Amino acid sequence: MQTDTQTLRDERDWKQWFxxxxxxxxxxxxxxxxxxxxxxxxxxxxxxxxxxHQRHLPGDPAALLVTSIRRSALDHVRRETxxxxxxxxxxxxxxxxxxxxxxxxxxxxxxxxxxxxxxxDAQRQVVALKIWGELTFEEIAxxxxxxxxxxxxxxxxxxxxxxxxxxxxxxxxR
Amino acid sequence: xxxxTDFSELRDVENALRRFSPRPPxxxxxxxxxxxxxxxxxxxxxANIIPFRRAFAWGAGILAAAACAAVIVANRDFSPPPxxxxxxxxxxxxxxxxxxxxxxxxxxxxxxxxDENSLAPLAPIAPxxxxxxxAAIAQQRRRVPSSIEPLGLRRAPxxxxxxxxxxxxxxxxxxxxxxxxAAPAPAAGxxxxxxxxxxx
Numbered sequence: 001m002q003t004d005t006q007t008l009r010d011e012r013d014w015k016q017w018f019x020x021x022x023x024x025x026x027x028x029x030x031x032x033x034x035x036x037x038x039x040x041x042x043x044x045x046x047x048x049x050x051x052x053h054q055r056h057l058p059g060d061p062a063a064l065l066v067t068s069i070r071r072s073a074l075d076h077v078r079r080e081t082x083x084x085x086x087x088x089x090x091x092x093x094x095x096x097x098x099x100x101x102x103x104x105x106x107x108x109x110x111x112x113x114x115x116x117x118x119x120x121d122a123q124r125q126v127v128a129l130k131i132w133g134e135l136t137f138e139e140i141a142x143x144x145x146x147x148x149x150x151x152x153x154x155x156x157x158x159x160x161x162x163x164x165x166x167x168x169x170x171x172x173x174r
Numbered sequence: 175x176x177x178x179t180d181f182s183e184l185r186d187v188e189n190a191l192r193r194f195s196p197r198p199p200x201x202x203x204x205x206x207x208x209x210x211x212x213x214x215x216x217x218x219x220x221a222n223i224i225p226f227r228r229a230f231a232w233g234a235g236i237l238a239a240a241a242c243a244a245v246i247v248a249n250r251d252f253s254p255p256p257x258x259x260x261x262x263x264x265x266x267x268x269x270x271x272x273x274x275x276x277x278x279x280x281x282x283x284x285x286x287x288x289d290e291n292s293l294a295p296l297a298p299i300a301p302x303x304x305x306x307x308x309a310a311i312a313q314q315r316r317r318v319p320s321s322i323e324p325l326g327l328r329r330a331p332x333x334x335x336x337x338x339x340x341x342x343x344x345x346x347x348x349x350x351x352x353x354x355x356a357a358p359a360p361a362a363g364x365x366x367x368x369x370x371x372x373x374x
Binding site: 014015018019022023024026027036040043044047048051052099100101102108109112127131132156159160162163166 | 192
């Protein structure tokens with residue numbers, strides 16, 4: 001779902017663009033946050049910054065927004081780690097696991113989420129940014145500040161591992 | 175760049191993953207964004223507040239630096255330095271007279287050395303010269319002060335304040351071999367230096 005910067009010129013377009021792309025950006029935000037509420041806070045902050053200051057910049061707007069999301073998420077994590085233990089505990093209690101996909105709470109959905117969560121963070125981020133963020137490998141490499149080869153390798157390892165996990169899960173299901 | 179990005183053998187996994195749609199954000203998330211984006215006046219004020227604060231901080235810093243510079247310049251004495259030293263020795267006038275004759279700067283000092291309590295021939299060392307520098311000057315004359323005693327603040331006829339220091343000297347034994355045999359021995363006695371004090 002590539003979007004041209006030309007289509008984002010109108011101030012009022014943000015609602016439509018957010019409605020069309022909000023879900024995948026929220027999933028991207030969840031790669032760097034612990035809870036859905038945190039991810040929504042991060043998405044909100046990043047989207048406002050993007051829409052005000054970055055939507056006219058050259059390049060793929062989605063990639064720019066994902067960059068903004070990642071920065072906001074890292075800031076959010078830093079702020080969170082400064083809090084007291086008590087506050088952290090309350091955040092964890094508030095942040096009950098919420099399904100990443102819809103239809104929510106279906107068996108397949110939960111199976112996939114479990115398989116994704118079982119992946120190492122670095123591999124899961126590449127899969128999420130590639131499949132649902134619809135970024136290219138070059139863009140992902142820039143986002144994660146790593147090499148193109150590393151990103152492609154992580155993606156291959158992740159898909160292989162997901163295939164094994166999901167195949168086993170489906171066979172048990174049947 | 176040699177990157178293997180052919181994942182055709184894993185295409186089935188990719189397709190399986192793409193069948194899942196991420197959950198959209200809560201409606202309240204869009205409402206909060208709308209509230210933030212639909213308030214241009216507030217946004218403008220919020221966007222301007224930080225540059226304003228920065229400008230205020232920079233301006234205050236520059237003003238403070240300028241004020242400091244003005245005070246320093248205003249209090250600086252640009253007049254030519256007076257005679258280097260003023261020697262007053264009531265305890266051992268002969269020794270002081272010998273030293274005054276030996277030192278070129280001291281040659282400008284009056285021949286009749288006044289009492290140390292008199293301010294009449296005030297000939298302070300260069301402005302800003304500290305007692306440590308005065309001590310170094312004295313040491314250049316091959317004398318070693320055995321003690322330095324600050325005396326009471328005095329005011330000269332020109333209205334300036336001077337801090338007198340009494341330097342007590344003893345013979346410098348180490349210096350003796352370097353002197354010519356005919357030269358007089360290093361002096362012992364007292365000498366008073368007047369250091370100008372700038373009062374703000």
